[in-house]
Amino acid sequence: MADMGIFRDTVTGWAGGGSPGAAGQLAAEAGVRTVVLVEGPSDLAALEALATRFGRVLHEEGVCVLSMGGAMNVGRYAGLLGPPGLGLRLTGLCDEQERPFYDRALERAGAPGREVFVCVKDLEEEMIRALGVPVVEEIVEAEGELTPWQTFTRQPAQQGRNRQDQVRRFLGTRKGRKIRYGHLLAGALDPGRVPAPLDALFAAL
Incomplete structure (x- = not known):
């Protein structure tokens, strides 16, 4: 069976203007039927961690x-992977402000159902709200970043912001931090308190 990572890398290169290579063959060998389109690597890390939390492979x-x-x-990915391209089922997870891009792209690609699951601000905000700030702070402390977090909250730019918005902004202040915490926050979610867009996405897969 083909490795899913090789399929991802091949599609990414194809979307960047390269050759499709063996994308279709790799999809068939890996048994790919559905592709969940997400904005970035922190979303990917969170969804993979949540799948593990649910006991799903x-x-x-x-x-x-x-x-x-x-x-x-x-739009590029939907055209390559949906009905005009490999003919795979497409779905997606996005922020509210990105919803129009997804809707137009999936409509142009003729994707049936056009299932898009929407976070209000972003995925991190959904998870912070579900967990609660005290739990997130415990995770930050366990990662050895309590002092940087406390220093961040004392910055003038953070005064007047609520604690939830401060945490969300803190996660984006260093390269790689959103990816790391996306995985950690998703792994800490109680299966009974999963944010609605994530719960709906997994139910649809």
């Missing part, structure tokens, strides 16, 4: 979560 279910490097690329 997405690649065995024929599901590939694909990071596109930005919501503006959704």
Whole structure:
């Protein structure tokens, strides 16, 4: 069976203007039936962690979560992977402000159902709200970043912001931090308190 990572890398290169290579063959060998289009690697990390939390093995279910490097690329990916291209089922997880890009892209690609699951601000905000700030702070402390977090909250730019918005902004202040915490926050979610867009997405897969 083909490796899902090789399929992802091949599609990413194809979307970037390269050759399709063996994308179709790799999809068939890996058993890919559904592709979940997400904006970036932190979304991918969170969904993979949440799948593990649910006891689900997405690649065995024929599901590939694909990071596109930005919501503006959704049209390109939808055309390559949907009915005009490989003919795979498409779905997606996005922020509210990105919803129009997804809707237009999936409509142009003729994707049946056009299932898009929407976070209000972003995926991190949904998870922070579900967990509660005290739990997130415990995770930050366990990662050895309590002092940087406390320093961040004392910055003048953070005064007047609520604690939830402060945490969300803190996660984006260093390269790689959103990816790391996306995985950690998703792994800490109680299966009974999963944010609605994530719960709906997994129910649809």
